[in-house]
Amino acid sequence: MTSVVEVTCLNRPRTWQWLRGAIIQAVLAFVISSLFFSLPVSADNTLPVSSGPKLEKVTVKLKWRHQFQFAGYYAAQKQGYYRDEGLEVxxxxxxxxxxxxxxxxxxxxxxxxxxxxxxxxxxxxKPIVIVAPIFQHSPQVLFTLKSSGVDSPYKLNDKLLAFYKKDTDGLPILAMLEELDVKPVMDRVIIDKSPIMLVRKEVDAYAGYLANEAYFFKKNGVPYDVINPxxxxxxLYGDMLFTTRDEVEQHPERVAKMRRATIKGWQYAMAHQEEMARYILKQYGLKKSFQHLMFEARVIESVMDLNSVPIGTLNEGRLRYIADLFQKQGLLKGSVDLQKGxxxxxxxxxxxxxxxxxxxxQHPVIRIGVDRAYAPVEFVNEQGQYSGITPEFLDFISQRTGLEFVPSLHLKWPEVLAEFKAHRQDVLPAVIETEERKAYMNFTQAYLKFPMVVATRDGVPYIANFNQLRSKTIAVVKNYAAHEKLHSVFPDVALKLVDNAKEGLEAVANGDVFGYVDNVAVIGYHIKKYGLTNLQISGEMPFHANIAMGVRQDWPELLSIFQKVLQQIPKPRYVEMTNSWLQINYKKEYSWTQLLLILAPVLLLLAVFIFFNRKLRHTQDELRASNEKLSVLSVTDHLTGIYNRQYLDQVLDAEVERVDRYHSKLSLVMMDLDDFKRVNDTYGHLVGDEVLVKSVETIHHLVRKTDTFGRWGGEEFILICPETDLHQASQLAEKVRAAIETTExxxxxxxTFSLGVAQYHAGESVNECVDRADRNLYRAKRNGKNQVSASED
Structure with a gap:
């Protein structure tokens, strides 16, 4: 959630002396203004300054060459917005x-x-601080020829992709490929090549910008497709203005001035696009035409999302989601401190x-559709009042906007949905986005995020493979998001539709169904409230409960208002609104009536004490064994039994630290099954899985005790070889290649296997070494497959 520190700004009283000086300066400025504005712009792209107050010199390193992509910064110079703030930029x-x-x-x-x-x-x-996002969406995409039929990322496997020399220049594309587990062959040529290579069919896809390469294809009449992450x-966010922590701490006023003037410049640039295009052409002597700059301007207007988001808006929740996505994909190693960033x-x-x-x-009162039985998120309590976490958020929004929220407390959930579709309800304040719901409502950012879990009776082992559910009956609330998700993801699972969580959990407790699926907060609340002590949470579902506010589609203004308020909730206030509902409260007073009822059968309790004590020890032993099993599962690949990507990342970091400290050696061997997709397509995924398992068994016999062997992803594996130079690692890789070639x-x-070998160089990042091994792997594939490549470039 958004964490905002609110600071009260005090206006300093102005003295007459200061005011007199300001008047004199204004008169002087008026006298020399005509001379000032007739002066040319200096070589370093800054306007010359009059003899007035000394300006602070500031340098900005742009992301690319001069073009409309930076029009707002040029406008802030041209219109004097930086100068007005006392800055020479x-x-x-x-x-x-x-x-x-x-x-x-x-x-x-x-x-x-x-x-x-x-x-x-x-x-x-690194002490990087994001000052203001300018592009709400990244314009980075892949281009393909329409005639090639490669119109989706899923068709890029083993295709030749012209890509940037540095991964940092193409992060959205890499994130898409990683998320979809698609593996093209990277040809790292961009910067010194042009999209003409795609027209000549030298590559199958070309990485570029919607604002640049798309114009080239349109101008030359080349039919093309766009694969947009x-x-x-x-x-992802596109262009963002950033600085360092030192700048923020030592020059906070300068950061505020820089942000204000830059945003003002972008507001001017997007309101005067033709003027700015001509200014850029004249000022910077670009090779681009006026038409190309205007094409670029229209694309930039769309990625800035000007119709719904104020320039410079940063959604901390969205930034956290992006960081979590990068972490899941292995693109991001450590944690991100957004409080400082x-x-x-x-x-x-x-x-x-x-x-x-x-x-x-015009709309002071908003009708709220309520789920009466969705505690602790929202519900109607015993006194008939609207209660839970969500009402706390609505109260906050009401305080900030003056809107009055009137909840409908008498409708059942299916009736609430019907009323909302008929516009007799305006907002559903606690819903999960689904494909079916997108047709009739818009969603804010998620303000609550919970894992979806399955609750079963005690004694059920941990559910690691959801194929175990196929022969079971699962209870789920009718018309809940979990109902739609289960039906979509597990169509073979028998569902028992219930009216609320209590009914579903009681069905599990009574043995009528195997399990009940809902978010962990709802299940935990109901188990505690109704004393369902024979239930446990046995597994996490492959989808989450990201709870947002659903707004009727003909009210985009309300969606925007909600979004702005949710982004400004201070972290302490957010914790205050949620923690009281998510913490377990224990009773602190004795009930004497209950105490008498306990004392009456005390002899019976003593008689069975030993029995339960033994059972408890047995349960603890089972729990210890289960925890050990879970510990192993957390670091191993479930199919092959070798180490998984998460553990491999930890080993790589540790080995690199060891090499840097003790000046020892480390090499990596990346390996990939050639034409494995053909196996899956021809024989099916079960046979494909058998091939992967047998390949691992074959390689295991060759791996040394000091090596770490794991699955990097899909059919790609890695060997981490400590105390091993490039030559030694290449010899080991050749043994692996030969062994797989003869395996039946x-x-x-x-x-066959293609393998890429790289030796770590002290001081470089682990990613650079991995990238070099990966490049060698794909060089081996390009050169005919079934070979080892160990080039150092």
């Missing part, structure tokens, strides 16, 4: 041989422009547009 285009983020960290500039890659630097404990769930302006008052203010005046698989299948 130099805008430096990207040196393609330099990393502009590192340049800012080294102090070559105070500010820079980059994208969501900034989170990776923050995870490495945003369409596959990878919605986000600049928080002092003025955090709710900034509504005039249209939103007018809308609130079922169905008379014969397969």
């Amino acid at each position: 130099a805008l430096h285009p990207r040196d393609l041989l330099e990393n502009n983020i590192e340049q800012v960290l080294k102090g070559d500039a105070q500010y820079g422009v980059s994208d969501s890659i900034l989170l990776l630097y923050q995870s490495r404990q 945003m369409n596959y769930g990878i919605d 986000i600049y928080r302006p002092e003025d955090e008052t709710l900034q509504l547009t005039q249209r939103e203010k007018e809308w609130i005046k 698989f079922s169905q008379d299948i014969r397969l």
Whole structure:
């Protein structure tokens, strides 16, 4: 959730002496203004300054060469917004041989422009602070020829992809490929190549920007397709203004000035696109045409999302989601401290547009559709009052906006949905986004996130494989998101539809069904409230309960208002609104009536004490064994039994630290089954799984005790070889290749391995070494497969 520190700003009283000086300066400024504005712009892209108050010099390292992508910064210069804030700003285009983020960290500039890659630097404990997102969505995409038929990322497996020389330049595309487990062959040529190579069919896909390469294809009449990561769930921030923690701590006023002037510049640039396009052409002498710059402007307008999001808006919850996504994919190693990594302006008052203010005046009362039995999220209590976590959030919104919320407390959930569809209810404040619901409501950001779990009776082993549910009956509340998700993900599972969580859990307790699926907060609340002590949580479902507010689609203004308020909830207030409902409260007073009832059968309790004590010890032994099993499962791949990606990342970090400290050696061997997709397509995934398992068994006999062998993903494996140089690792890789080549698989299948070897160089990042091994692997594939490549480039 958004964490905001609210600070009250005090206005300092102005003295007459100060005012007199200001008047004199204003007169002087008026006298020389005509001379000032007739002067040319200096070579470092800054406007010359009059002899007035001395301006603070600031340098910004742009993300790329001069183009409309940075029009807001040019406008802030051109219109004098930086100067008005007392700043003299130099805008430096990207040196393609330099990393502009590192340049800012080294102090070559105070500010820079980059994208969501900034989170990776923050995870490495680099003192990066995000000041303001300018592009709400990344314009980075893949282009393919329409004639090729490659119109989705799923068709990119083993296809040749022209990509950036550095992964940092193509993060949204890498995140999409990783999330979808798609493995193209990377040809790292972009920067010194052009999209003409796609037209010539030298590659199957080309990484680029919607604002640039798309114009090239349109201008030359080349039919093309766009593979946009945003369409596959990878919605990252694009260009963001950033700085360092030192700048924020030592020059907080300068950061505020820089942010204000930059946002003002972007507001001007997007309102005067033609003017700015002509200015950029004249000022920077671009090779691009006016038409190309205007095409770029229209694309940038769309990725800025100007119709619904104020420029510079940063959603901390969304940023956290992006960081979690990177972590899941292995792109991000450490944790991200967003409390330190986000600049928080002092003025955090709710900034509504005039249209939103007018809308609130016209719609002061909002009808709320309530789930009567969704405790502790929302419910109607014994006194007939609307209660739970969600009402706390609605109270906060009401305090900030003046809106009055009137809940409908008499309807059952199916009736609530019907009333909402008929616009007799305006908001469903505690819903999970599903495909079916998208058709008739819009959703805010999720303000509560819970895992979805399955509750069973005691004694059921941990459910690691959900195929175990196929022969079982699972209870779920009718028309809940869990109902839709279960029906979609597990169509073979028999469902018992119930009216509420209590009914579902009691069905489990009575043995009528095997389990009940809901979010962990709801299940925990009901087990405690109704004393269902024979129940346990036995597994986590492959989908989550991300609870948001659903708003009728003809009220986009209300959605925007909700979104702005949710983004400004201070962290302490958020904790206050949620913790009291999610913590277990114990009774602290004795009930004497209950005590007498306990004393009466005390002799009976003593008689069975030994029995229960023995049972408890047995349960503890089972729990210990179960925990040991879970510990093993957490670091191993469930199919092959070798180490998984999570554990491999830990080993890599530890080995690199050891090498850097003791100056020893370390090599990596990346290996990938050639043409494995053909096995799955021809014989099915069960045979494919058998092939993977047998390949692992074959390699295991060759792995040394000091090596770490694991599954990197899909059909790709890695060997981490301590105290091993490049030559030794290559010899080991050749043994693996030869062994797989002679292995006989079922169905008379014969397969080969391609392998890439790299030796770690002291001081480099572990990712650089992994990337080098990966490049060698795909070089082996390009050169004919079934071979080892150990190039050092």
